[in-house]
Amino acid sequence: MIDIEGIPADLEKGLLPSHVFNDPQIHRLELERLFTRAWCFLGHESEIPANGDYVVRTIGEDPFILVRDEKGVVRVLLDACRHRGTRVCRVEKGNASNFRCPYHGWTYSNSGDLVGAPAINTAYRGLDRSKWGLIPAARVESVHGLVFASLDEAAPPLEDYLGGMKWYLDLIFGLSSGGLEVVGEPNRFVLDANWKIGADNFSGDDYHTVFLHKSMWDVGTITIPPVANMQGYHVHAGPGHSVTFSVAGDPDEPGPTFWGYDPAVVETFDPANVTPEQFELARRSRITVGTVFPNLSFIVAPLTEDSTKPPTGLISLRQWQPRGAGRMEIWNWVLVWKGVSQEIKERAYASSIGTFGPAGLFEQDDTEPWQSITQMSGTQYGRAIGMKLNYQMGHEPSGIGFVKEIKDFPGPGKVYAPRYEEGVQLNFYRRWAAYLNGEA
Structure with missing residues (x-):
């Protein structure tokens, strides 16, 4: 039998049992207790x-x-x-x-x-x-x-479920009165990896960008230096929901503002739609990634599929659909602001598909380790010895790491800086474990 009740205690130590990414019984509990109740x-x-x-x-x-x-x-x-x-x-x-x-x-x-x-x-x-x-x-x-x-009649209203995450969704999706629209078709593909790994990664695994995505900086796909990209904030925005901001260290520091959106897009942003604090954080933002529990993620970033072309700001929605204990279907939507030119739409779509599409530059980097994690999770030896995975970077009880909690951050949630921190992922798994244990 699986020990679901013991997982919360492991999480408080910054640990996660390795088998959770490829266990048929856990998968069945997720379908019965999580996806039938969460938003x-x-x-x-x-x-x-x-x-x-x-x-x-x-x-x-x-x-x-x-x-x-x-x-x-x-x-x-x-x-x-x-x-x-x-x-x-x-x-x-x-x-x-x-x-x-x-x-x-x-x-x-x-x-x-x-x-x-x-x-x-x-x-x-x-x-x-x-x-x-x-x-x-x-x-x-x-x-x-x-x-x-x-699917739960007794579920709280969506705004209550989102908690502090609503403040950040307002900041990202509410800047222009015209709103957003999907451009093109959502592209999707099946991967031999567990759905939680994608949600985990987009909760705030910025650490992997320093090594796994190093080639993206080498070829100019991303113009923000790797170390500078780690400057910013990890936000535990609500139970299970997390968001990570790469921001300029100084408000006047050179580099992209408003996620590198085209100036014609930025002109449509109305400060009256958000609070002054939200607008200023948006102005300083370079890359923002987040996960809305359980399986919706997003990335707002200046990206390009071709180093000969300048990056353009875009929003990509990612959904990690379970298709069994060790398989998921990845969905990818590209969103653009309504009223922008056809050229901007085409640039955003091409940049998103070229980086996070089925054959995208980032996708090829990410999906290989995700598949091997899932394969490892199903090993009998790892299960027999009770193998645990380390999520202790920036973990307060263990004293590992050097991040500090930011007490005067303008938005809600528990906030840490810089982004060398894995509490955002623990925040995801605490909510996940609560659903599986019938507590959420």
């Missing part, structure tokens, strides 16, 4: 702009239809016919007023209501159709166009 990201409202638009997404490993119904209401519906459970949505995206089961023909409106079936008035005379519509997610809410759903 999970489904997509961006700009992906379904018109009534009837839909895309197919997943929560855990369960299929859902994210759709804008005929009244413009965004809905999340379990993709399962109520007659025999056949999936009713046969393509990944489109526009439809109805979804029809291919098995027996039961038909549902895009709001989920059962509207008909072959010979329904004879074969199912007396059936109360109002009780046999597609099953909706228990809760659906949006923030800055990001659509989340929870």
